[in-house]
Amino acid sequence: MRERITFIQKLGDSLEPSSLKINGGVISGPEVKAVREDRVTLALEELPTELQSLLKGVHELHIRWISPEPYESVSPLLARLPPGFHLFFTPGKGDHTASNKLCSTLSEIFGHVNCSTPAESFTSLPSDRFSHSTAFQYYQPLETLSGFVQYAKHQLCSGSDSSCTARADTLAKASSLDISYDTISHALKVTTLWPYQRQPIHATSRPWSRTEVGVLSADKPATLDAHELGISGLLTVLGQDSKPSVTMFTFASRHRDAESAFSTKILEPVGLHPTLQIQLESNKPPATDAYCSPHAYFTLPKGIFADKYQLGDDLFLASKNLTALRYISQPVDLEAPEYVMKGWGSAVLLQLTPPKSDKAQPWTAEIPLHLRYLEPNRGGYETIEVPYPAVFWACTAEEGTKFPNNPFERVNLGYDGLFGPRTVFWHVEPRPLGGGQLQNAIRVPVLDLDKSAWVNIGTAVAVLVGFAWVAWRLAAVYLSSGYGNEAAAPVTEAGKEKKRQ
Amino acid sequence: MANIKPAEAAAPSLITSFFGRPLPLYFSAALLRVLLLLYGLWQDANTPVKYTDIDYLVFTDAARFVSHGQSPYARETYRYTPVLAWLLLPTAQTTGNPVWDVAWFSFGKVLFAAADLVAGWLLVRLLTGKKRPMDAATARKFAAIWLLNPMVATISTRGSSEGLLGALVTALLWAVLARRVTLAGLLLGFGVHFKIYPFIYAPAIVWWMDSDRMAVGHGSSGSTRKGSSHQAQLSRLDSITAFITPARLRLALVSLTTFLGLNIFMFKLYGTPFLTHTYLHHITRIDHRHNFSPYNTQLYLTSAFPDLSALRIESVAFLPQLLLSCLLIPLVMAKKDLPTAMLAQTFAFVTFNKVCTSQYFLWYMIFLPLYLPGSSFLRSPTKLGIPALALWVVSQGLWLQQGYELEFLGRSTFLPGLWLASLGFFLVNCWILGIIIGDCNGTKEKEL
Numbered sequence: 001m002r003e004r005i006t007f008i009q010k011l012g013d014s015l016e017p018s019s020l021k022i023n024g025g026v027i028s029g030p031e032v033k034a035v036r037e038d039r040v041t042l043a044l045e046e047l048p049t050e051l052q053s054l055l056k057g058v059h060e061l062h063i064r065w066i067s068p069e070p071y072e073s074v075s076p077l078l079a080r081l082p083p084g085f086h087l088f089f090t091p092g093k094g095d096h097t098a099s100n101k102l103c104s105t106l107s108e109i110f111g112h113v114n115c116s117t118p119a120e121s122f123t124s125l126p127s128d129r130f131s132h133s134t135a136f137q138y139y140q141p142l143e144t145l146s147g148f149v150q151y152a153k154h155q156l157c158s159g160s161d162s163s164c165t166a167r168a169d170t171l172a173k174a175s176s177l178d179i180s181y182d183t184i185s186h187a188l189k190v191t192t193l194w195p196y197q198r199q200p201i202h203a204t205s206r207p208w209s210r211t212e213v214g215v216l217s218a219d220k221p222a223t224l225d226a227h228e229l230g231i232s233g234l235l236t237v238l239g240q241d242s243k244p245s246v247t248m249f250t251f252a253s254r255h256r257d258a259e260s261a262f263s264t265k266i267l268e269p270v271g272l273h274p275t276l277q278i279q280l281e282s283n284k285p286p287a288t289d290a291y292c293s294p295h296a297y298f299t300l301p302k303g304i305f306a307d308k309y310q311l312g313d314d315l316f317l318a319s320k321n322l323t324a325l326r327y328i329s330q331p332v333d334l335e336a337p338e339y340v341m342k343g344w345g346s347a348v349l350l351q352l353t354p355p356k357s358d359k360a361q362p363w364t365a366e367i368p369l370h371l372r373y374l375e376p377n378r379g380g381y382e383t384i385e386v387p388y389p390a391v392f393w394a395c396t397a398e399e400g401t402k403f404p405n406n407p408f409e410r411v412n413l414g415y416d417g418l419f420g421p422r423t424v425f426w427h428v429e430p431r432p433l434g435g436g437q438l439q440n441a442i443r444v445p446v447l448d449l450d451k452s453a454w455v456n457i458g459t460a461v462a463v464l465v466g467f468a469w470v471a472w473r474l475a476a477v478y479l480s481s482g483y484g485n486e487a488a489a490p491v492t493e494a495g496k497e498k499k500r501q
Numbered sequence: 502m503a504n505i506k507p508a509e510a511a512a513p514s515l516i517t518s519f520f521g522r523p524l525p526l527y528f529s530a531a532l533l534r535v536l537l538l539l540y541g542l543w544q545d546a547n548t549p550v551k552y553t554d555i556d557y558l559v560f561t562d563a564a565r566f567v568s569h570g571q572s573p574y575a576r577e578t579y580r581y582t583p584v585l586a587w588l589l590l591p592t593a594q595t596t597g598n599p600v601w602d603v604a605w606f607s608f609g610k611v612l613f614a615a616a617d618l619v620a621g622w623l624l625v626r627l628l629t630g631k632k633r634p635m636d637a638a639t640a641r642k643f644a645a646i647w648l649l650n651p652m653v654a655t656i657s658t659r660g661s662s663e664g665l666l667g668a669l670v671t672a673l674l675w676a677v678l679a680r681r682v683t684l685a686g687l688l689l690g691f692g693v694h695f696k697i698y699p700f701i702y703a704p705a706i707v708w709w710m711d712s713d714r715m716a717v718g719h720g721s722s723g724s725t726r727k728g729s730s731h732q733a734q735l736s737r738l739d740s741i742t743a744f745i746t747p748a749r750l751r752l753a754l755v756s757l758t759t760f761l762g763l764n765i766f767m768f769k770l771y772g773t774p775f776l777t778h779t780y781l782h783h784i785t786r787i788d789h790r791h792n793f794s795p796y797n798t799q800l801y802l803t804s805a806f807p808d809l810s811a812l813r814i815e816s817v818a819f820l821p822q823l824l825l826s827c828l829l830i831p832l833v834m835a836k837k838d839l840p841t842a843m844l845a846q847t848f849a850f851v852t853f854n855k856v857c858t859s860q861y862f863l864w865y866m867i868f869l870p871l872y873l874p875g876s877s878f879l880r881s882p883t884k885l886g887i888p889a890l891a892l893w894v895v896s897q898g899l900w901l902q903q904g905y906e907l908e909f910l911g912r913s914t915f916l917p918g919l920w921l922a923s924l925g926f927f928l929v930n931c932w933i934l935g936i937i938i939g940d941c942n943g944t945k946e947k948e949l
Binding site: 337380 | 546547548549551555558578787789790795796798799801802804805806814815824825849853907911912914915916917920927928930931941942
């Protein structure tokens with residue numbers, strides 16, 4: 001087990017080495033405004049047995065949970081995803097038991113994970129373009145990590161270890177949690193991120209693990225290339241170093257800060273075909289020396305979807321400030337109600353069209369969406385949450401840029417595999433106007449079960465009355481003139497005479 | 502039928518001279534469609550809201566797949582015979598010249614609009630048939646109900662294939678009345694392959710084709726023998742053998758061969774997707790989204806909670822529908838007035854169907870020009886005709902208003918609004934159907 005704890009402050013904030021107190025396996029320091037990232041690396045053997053047996057059948061697995069609470073982050077920890085529970089998965093060769101047990105195991109760990117099996121619930125990712133994409137994707141809204149906190153306390157901590165349970169509790173306030181495993185490294189990496197906020201520097205090492213603590217801040221040394229980020233600060237290996245060592249390094253980062261924000265809302269009236277509007281602060285591309293275009297990446301739960309055929313018309317797209325639908329997971333059933341859908345929903349990547357003026361200005365783009373019919377309920381309305389998209393400018397990086405040198409490198413986010421390997425993502429921060437969470441609620445009209453008592457009998461009566469009337473008219477014709485045309489004439493004449501009298 | 506010629510008595514007016522010759526009617530029907538088509542092209546090119554029907558994009562996408570040697574079923578929601586995609590193959594043409602490309606792309610709409618005109622022309626032929634006491638000008642006036650109907654023209658120029666069906670069904674009726682049994686069999690088999698529902702016409706046509714009527718020189722034989730009393734004297738076996746006439750056998754053989762032949766051919770070409778999308782889809786579909794059908798609310802409920810065990814009317818919905826449209830109406834009406842019988846069958850089929858949208862109304866609208874002359878609705882327009890039309894429009898309007906609130910304002914109008922509106926519309930339709938059936942009772946003495 002290895003552990004890396006990193007505090008990252010913004011440019012200009014830094015700590016004197018003397019302000020850190022190192023005492024054996026404990027480091028403490030003043031309160032700083034920073035993000036905190038904890039990364040625990042576990043060997044397969046260190047895991048509970050049910051996880052070991054599961055991971056043995058897995059080629060690659062990435063779980064990413066993102067909080068619906070808006071949070072500020074600091075470069076280079078910027079890779080954004082829509083809030084919720086994301087899963088990227090490649091099964092091992094020839095072993096289906098792992099695949100089939102995956103969803104039930106995840107449910108034990110995280111609480112309500114609603115998938116059944118990968119074959120039924122997951123979507124395939126395009127595998128032809130870049131080798132780093134996993135085979136399958138799954139997503140569902142998941143508002144809290146409370147299930148995982150309970151699992152960590154009871155299954156990962158030993159009963160007597162109160163510091164372990166205390167740390168597990170801090171997960172409840174995390175902004176994001178990443179769990180990654182692949183057969184090549186044979187290790188499970190658990191990375192937790194807490195938002196940019198005031199917090200004391202404090203970390204304790206565990207006897208059986210190597211713990212490295214970094215108190216860093218963004219830096220801009222004179223020699224820094226335009227495509228690079230600089231980081232400097234203090235590194236300490238607990239239980240080994242008696243004082244922190246000063247460090248400074250630069251690297252190319254795939255994910256960067258566009259230094260602007262966006263918000264989304266559902267336009268009124270909502271109806272069954274809601275329009276999601278993205279309101280962006282600025283149309284200014286983040287880099288001037290590269291080709292950049294803004295994109296929005298959605299993970300839409302199965303109750304709501306985008307119609308790829310509707311998003312194929314250029315005039316229509318232009319009227320919504322959209323350039324093109326770059327990707328939509330397949331297949332998307334355009335007709336089925338939500339309650340018969342087995343798949344999780346759909347992932348959508350849209351390229352947006354910013355206004356062409358040179359002056360920075362706010363702008364909007366509209367995404368036409370469609371609701372599925374939801375299960376009838378008591379009351380006649382059901383609420384579904386549409387998660388915020390990840391919004392970023394995708395810019396081409398210089399030839400020969402090497403991202404893997406980045407110690408905070410993050411791949412397999414769903415959208416990165418849809419771009420070329422030399423793409424830099426400049427993230428726009430999601431910042432809901434007037435507060436609130438990173439999701440939009442939609443009130444979906446459904447059949448009201450409180451009023452449905454008469455449907456069965458009422459429909460039957462109406463159909464029978466209609467049928468009886470038509471059948472009676474037919475009988476009247478039959479009785480007066482039979483079924484043949486030849487016999488009809490005299491009888492009908494008689495009938496007509498009667499009517500006239 | 503003096504009561505349908507009031508216009509003749511009036512002084513020669515613009516209307517009389519308009520219908521006096523064929524050209525003005527067909528020209529204006531064509532012009533209406535050309536204008537709508539051009540307007541549609543303008544709207545599509547200049548506004549984000551499209552004139553072209555979504556279905557037309559499905560057809561043309563499928564045609565494009567076919568032109569690339571793929572299956573038309575590679576296009577999601579393509580639920581039609583491959584013939585439709587083949588017919589529209591010209592729409593997949595690309596010349597590099599944008600004007601020509603648009604023209605080629607519109608080929609299907611031109612085809613559908615042309616089918617409208619053919620259907621209208623066939624209506625006039627049917628109305629002025631040998632035994633119909635109607636002059637050509639009056640016939641054209643009634644055919645105008647179809648030819649100059651803005652709803653019909655709009656649906657075709659938006660790229661919906663219903664016009665094609667109108668032509669097919671009128672051609673079928675014409676072939677039957679002209680005793681062209683083989684042609685009728687071909688059209689019937691093809692029609693059922695194309696859109697399934699025309700199978701309802703088979704029993705009516707078969708019943709109509711009795712030996713008296715199909716005998717050589719059919720004009721005289723019908724009046725000399727009294728059909729029902731004649732048949733009453735025969736034993737059961739005799740009546741069965743008498744029922745099996747050469748004409749009926751030929752119709753059955755030709756239509757079945759056409760239908761099966763086409764299906765086997767398509768199955769060989771495109772395999773299971775052909776069967777799944779063209780036919781089986783209609784059995785397994787849930788039809789939960791709101792539409793005019795009286796069963797709709799019930800179907801939404803059942804699709805969500807299939808386990809509730811109570812017997813529901815919608816699980817036997819096919820019974821009243823098929824009983825009326827395939828058995829009772831043909832039996833009672835077909836021999837009296839085949840076009841009206843087919844109108845009633847279609848009306849019953851659409852009204853009692855588990856899914857019903859406004860495009861389906863075109864299926865019976867094609868028969869209106871044949872039925873309306875001498876109908877109760879026209880004989881007493883103020884007491885019956887206009888009230889019936891008004892009821893039909895108002896009850897449909899009520900449903901549309903509820904549907905609008907649901908679809909565009911997001912109000913939960915499923916219950917009771919939409920449900921009651923669909924039942925109301927259903928009952929109005931049943932009432933109208935009853936009157937159409939009653940009109941068969943010798944009041945319209947037509948011998949075709």
